[in-house]
Amino acid sequence: xxxxxxxxxxxxxxxxxxxxxxxxxxxxxxxxxxxxxxxxxxxxxxxxxxxxxxxxxxxxxxxxxxxxxxxxxxxxxxxxxxxxxxxxxxxxxxxxxxxxxxxxxxxxxxxxxxxxxxxxxxxxxxxxxxxxxxxxxxxxxxxxxxxxxxxxxxxxxxxxxxxxxxxxxxxxxxxxxxxxxxxxxxxxxxxxxxxxxxxxxxxxxxxxxxxxxxxxxxxxxxxxxxxxxxxxxxxxxxxxxxxxxxxxxxxxxxxxxxxxxxxxxxxxxxxxxxxxxxxxxxxxxxxxxxxxxxxxxxxxxxxxxxxxxxxxxxxxxxxxxxxxxxxxxxxxxxxxxxxxxxxxxxxxxxxxxxxxxxxxxxx
Amino acid sequence: xxxxxxxxxxxxxxxxxxxxxxxxxxxxxxxxxxxxxxxxxxxxxxxxxxxxxxxxxxxxxxxxxxxxxxxxxxxxxxxxxxxxxxxxxxxxxxxxxxxxxxxxxxxxxxxxxxxxxxxxxxxxxxxxxxxxxxxxxxxxxxxxxxxxxxxxxxxxxxxxxxxxxxxxxxxxxxxxxxxxxxxxxxxxxxxxxxxxxxxxxxxxxxxxxxxxxxxxxxxxxxxxxxxxxxxxxxxxxxxxxxxxxxxxxxxxxxxxxxxxxxxxxxxxxxxxxxxxxxxxxxxxxxxxxxxxxxxxxxxxxxxxxxxxxxxxxxxxxxxxxxxxxxxxxxxxx
Numbered sequence: 001x002x003x004x005x006x007x008x009x010x011x012x013x014x015x016x017x018x019x020x021x022x023x024x025x026x027x028x029x030x031x032x033x034x035x036x037x038x039x040x041x042x043x044x045x046x047x048x049x050x051x052x053x054x055x056x057x058x059x060x061x062x063x064x065x066x067x068x069x070x071x072x073x074x075x076x077x078x079x080x081x082x083x084x085x086x087x088x089x090x091x092x093x094x095x096x097x098x099x100x101x102x103x104x105x106x107x108x109x110x111x112x113x114x115x116x117x118x119x120x121x122x123x124x125x126x127x128x129x130x131x132x133x134x135x136x137x138x139x140x141x142x143x144x145x146x147x148x149x150x151x152x153x154x155x156x157x158x159x160x161x162x163x164x165x166x167x168x169x170x171x172x173x174x175x176x177x178x179x180x181x182x183x184x185x186x187x188x189x190x191x192x193x194x195x196x197x198x199x200x201x202x203x204x205x206x207x208x209x210x211x212x213x214x215x216x217x218x219x220x221x222x223x224x225x226x227x228x229x230x231x232x233x234x235x236x237x238x239x240x241x242x243x244x245x246x247x248x249x250x251x252x253x254x255x256x257x258x259x260x261x262x263x264x265x266x267x268x269x270x271x272x273x274x275x276x277x278x279x280x281x282x283x284x285x286x287x288x289x290x291x292x293x294x295x296x297x298x299x300x301x302x303x304x305x306x307x308x309x310x311x312x313x314x315x316x317x318x319x320x321x322x323x324x325x326x327x328x329x330x331x332x333x334x335x336x337x338x339x340x341x342x343x344x345x346x347x348x349x350x351x352x353x354x355x356x357x358x359x360x361x362x363x
Numbered sequence: 364x365x366x367x368x369x370x371x372x373x374x375x376x377x378x379x380x381x382x383x384x385x386x387x388x389x390x391x392x393x394x395x396x397x398x399x400x401x402x403x404x405x406x407x408x409x410x411x412x413x414x415x416x417x418x419x420x421x422x423x424x425x426x427x428x429x430x431x432x433x434x435x436x437x438x439x440x441x442x443x444x445x446x447x448x449x450x451x452x453x454x455x456x457x458x459x460x461x462x463x464x465x466x467x468x469x470x471x472x473x474x475x476x477x478x479x480x481x482x483x484x485x486x487x488x489x490x491x492x493x494x495x496x497x498x499x500x501x502x503x504x505x506x507x508x509x510x511x512x513x514x515x516x517x518x519x520x521x522x523x524x525x526x527x528x529x530x531x532x533x534x535x536x537x538x539x540x541x542x543x544x545x546x547x548x549x550x551x552x553x554x555x556x557x558x559x560x561x562x563x564x565x566x567x568x569x570x571x572x573x574x575x576x577x578x579x580x581x582x583x584x585x586x587x588x589x590x591x592x593x594x595x596x597x598x599x600x601x602x603x604x605x606x607x608x609x610x611x612x613x614x615x616x617x618x619x620x621x622x623x624x625x626x627x628x629x630x631x632x633x634x635x636x637x638x639x640x641x642x643x644x645x646x647x648x649x650x651x652x653x654x655x656x657x658x659x660x661x662x663x664x665x666x667x668x669x670x671x672x673x674x675x676x677x678x679x680x681x682x683x684x685x686x687x688x689x690x691x692x693x694x695x696x
Contacts (some may be wrong), residue, residue, distance in 0.1 A: 047632075047640040047661075077605035078450035083641045086602050090648065108448075109603070273460050275441065275476060278453035306415070308637040312457030315413040319464045332415065 001025070001100075003121070004067035006055040007032050009219035010148055011244050013175055014140035017184035022123045022133055027067040029058040031172065032222035036061060041335045043091050050304035050334055051216040052084055054223060056091055063097050071121060074105035078278035079309055136181055138248065143188050145245040147171070148228075150195050152239070155232030157200040165229060167194045206237040207353050210291035212284045213302035214310050215242045217333055224302050224333065225342050234350050239296075241287035242280065265290055272316050279309030285316050292326035297353040299326065300346075305334035327353060366497060367393045368473070369434035371426030372400065374419060374458065375442055377559040382515040383438065386490070389507030390499050395434050397426040400566035404429055409664055411465050417633040418567060418663050419560045420454055420461070427462055431469050436496065438473045440489070444480040449607045452638055471496070522586045553580045553682075554619050556612060556646065557631035557639070567662060568631050569671045575629075578679045583625065585615025592618055600645065609642055616646045620653050626682050627656035629675070634663035656682055 002025045005015055012028045019026045029036075036057030043060070044053040059070060075082040085103045092099060102117050124130045147168075155164045171191045178184050209231060217223050218240055228238045250259040257263075265286025273285050284301060291299050301317060303310035314330055321328045329349045331342065368387050370376060376383075376396075387394045397404070400422050408425030430437055439459045442451050454461070459474035475492045478485055487505060494504035553575055561567050562584055572582045585593065593614030597604050604610050619625045628650055632639040643659060650657040658678045660671060 045640060045644045047635075047643070049637070049640070076603070078453045078456065080637050080641050082605055083602065086600070087641060087644055089601070090644065103602075272464070273457070275443065275456065277457040277460075278450070281453065281457065303415075306635045306637060306640075308453040309457070311413060311415045312454060312461055314415065315461040316457075316464045 001069045002027050002067045003069050003071055004029060004059070004062035005071040006058045007220060007222075008216060009221060009244065010144040011141070011219075013144045013184070014137060014244070016175070017140055017178070017181045018133075018137040019121070020179055021136060021181040022121075024121075024123070027062050027065050029062040029065075032058065032220065036222075037335055043095060045087060045091070047306070048087065049080070049306050050223065051081070052087065053335065054220070055084070056088060059088065059092060059099075060095070060097075063092075063099060067099070069100040069102060071102050072104070074103040074109075076106060076109055081279070134252075138253070140181065140184065141244050141248055143185065145243045147188060147191055147195070148243070150192065152228050152232060153237065154195050154198050154200070155229070156206040156235055156237040157204060159199045159201055161233045161235075163198050164195065164232070167191060167198070204235075206235050207298075207350060207357070208237045208239070208296040209350075209353070210239050210241060210287060210296050210299040211302065212241040212287040212291070212299050213280075213313075214284075214304055214307050215247065215280050217302040217304055218242045219244065223304070224331075225337065225339055227300070227302070227331075227346070230343060230346055231350070234347070236350055239291070241283065241291075262286075268293075272320060273313075277309050277312050279307065281309030281313040284310060284313040285320060288317055288320050288326070288328055289324065292320070292324040297327070297357060298349065299328045300349065301328060301330040303330065303332055305332055327356070365391055365393050366436065367395050367434040368497075369395045369397070369427075369430035369437045369470075371423055371430060371437070371439070372397045373423035373426045373564070374455065374560050375440070377563040379515075381518040382511050385514045386507055386511035387438075389510050390494070390497060390503065392497060395430065397429045400426070400564055405566070405664060412461070413465065415635065416454065416461070417635045419558070419564070419633055420458070421664065422564070422567065423458070424462065424465060427469070428466055431466065434470055436471050436473050437469060438493075440493075441474050441476045443476055443478040444607070445477065446479060446607045446610070447482070448480065449605055449610065450480075451607060454637075473497075523589050549576075549579045549581050551580050552583050552625045554583050554585075554616065554625045554628045555631060556585065556616055556628055558608060558612075558633075558636070559586075561631045561633055561662070567633070568660070569662075569666070569668045571629070571631065571660075571671075571675065574672070574675055575679070578676075580626070580679065583619065585611055585619075588615040588618050596621070606638055609638055612642050613645055617649060620646075620649055620655050623653070623655075625655065626686075627678065628658070629678065630657070630659045632659060632661050634661050656685070 003019055004027045005012070007029055016026050016028050032054055037054055039060050040053035040055070040057035044056045072085055074085060085101050089101055102121060104117055105114060107114060118130060119125065122130050122133045124133060151164050151168055155161045158164055171187065174187050178187055211218055211227065219242060221228065231238050246261065250262045253259070262283065265283050268289040269282050269286035273282050276282050288299050301310070301314065303314070317328050320326070329345070331345065370383060384394050404425035405422055407428045408421040408423065411428060412421040412424040427437060427439070439462055441456060441459050443456050444450050459472060463469065463472060473493055473496045475489050477489045487508065490504050490508045491501040494501060555562055555571060575582050594610060596617035597610045597614030599617065600613065604613060616628065630643055630646065632643065647657050656678070658674065660674060
């Protein structure tokens, strides 16, 4: 079994080391690129949302490298992500690829199936093995996220912000040469060390922006056109409302009640939206209020064109923005999004926030 | 003076009009329905709604805007789930939120959550809550609900007895006309697929049914398939379909395709519809396999009628040639 999975930001870093440690052969797809997107757009269903298209591109690239089993998390509505596995299987079948899909559906779809799937991918025979393996995976995810987070912080304060990019690019390159959890951990540690050595500006208060919106677009840097780097180079401190750590904590570690931070967001969103609408619609509204309260300067909502839950969230956000006097910009992303226009909008938004802050200081 | 409840003529109106109207009437509440979708309503909707939403949602905004000064309450239930373990579209669930945050100066909105995810008993609970908004006691509400459901079942029976519900919802206000309608006139059938609110809103689909009738085709819709049967077909999918509308559309379409009782399929979809992007793929594949002609009409507020006409004509011509030249006979004899 040669395992692969779609890209979602830094998840593959943890995933690769984790599954190698469990004794699988792992073939992560090459980092998403315009070639990935092009293939995805060409072969996927025309009107489906962007994540599916990129995943198709990822799968084709991995299959060509030899992968024969695809691992995917499932869901059962109301967001259409739940039907991804079926559509993707159809597309790959059309292209002549006969691959296995292992889909991890939520518990309420039948515990036996989930158990079987988990045992297969964890190479485990009983619950104890699964828990042990999961602990390791958790460590890896947390550390990978810590690096992303740290790099975002350093970039905002760094005298030369491109130094941070250089360290990260190097880190991504080195990942391909590692094998197993230990080597990965070592690499991560050395990356953290070099990040901490980056020279920082003194007496500098950066503009703070929260990134909210659809989970895939927020996490995957290729899809959001490296929004963290772009803002970082403008001296903006970026915090993301969704990271793999937050997802795992909410959906797996604290199952079924959910993590504290996410429940706080539900509570904050309540006056505006008091029920789950699927995807991360409610979390988007909650996060916006959370950042407004935390003293951030603004928030940017990211959504792939036609994302159903985020459209609902968007119509509510205009109200949130007014009530809290908190600027929120929505960026809609699809395969036609041009980088120059995108950058202009980011610059304009940061300018606006800077002016707003100056006004607040000078009265 | 009795209270007036406004029901916008959009979205779930087409599924549940008979249920809702009877329910409110049984409670001695007047029901005001917005007029059929027209240009004015569409324009109001486009102005008020977020740009990214789909056409029926925009039109719904227009209907609410029309009603807001004419009624005491507006009925926009939050329909989360209408079947056990199944959902509706996220935009259906967030509809009251979208409306409340997009339109100013609304009268009181009755946005009771209807969630039958776990059990059907919740329907009664929701009904009582609606009654609370109208200051009616729960005993009376439950009685009104029971009565309305019986009448609603009559409506469902009529659907399955092959009456095109389009006629019911647009031309008549009650069910007594039943005997006058000829069920099948032409003997050739085209399946018009899509969400209720796209198929039954004349303005959205540019009079599609009329146009097909003029060319000598009967129109069938998935609502005519018995629910049990359509669920049976939908269960053939590799993964459980978790949208109730998806179950209806896919199951109904599969049953027509497998029975080979139709000459072709026209799928009416609103641009940006999330469910349709999935359903179209599933149905188109099946239709191709069974060699049933399939075409897709994607509609948005820019759609021109002339373009739609051309496409319908081309599709119908194609079906006629197919019959005339008998090229749909299998080469394996």
